[in-house]
Amino acid sequence: MWALCSYLFDRFRFEKGKDGIGNALAAKKAFITNRIGDFGLLVAMFLIFWNFGSLDFSTVFAAAPQVQPRTLLPCC
Secondary structure (H helix, E strand, O other): OHHHHHHHHHHOOOOOOHHHOHHHHHHHHHHHHHHHHHHHHHHHHHHHHHHHOOOOHHHHHHHHHHOOHHHHOOOO
């Protein structure tokens, strides 16, 4: 939802910018940047759930001291 709001905000600003398409370029860049950030958040949530079996803060924080640092990232 945030990506859509950012896209629409940048797309319909008053100044057109370079060649009259500056707003469209800024909106496209904002949308793609937000999609990349959303994907990173999704990966982080998956890793937390995979390691702790829950996304609940109290469960994760209670189990965090017992987890070895090497098991948090399976790719390392």
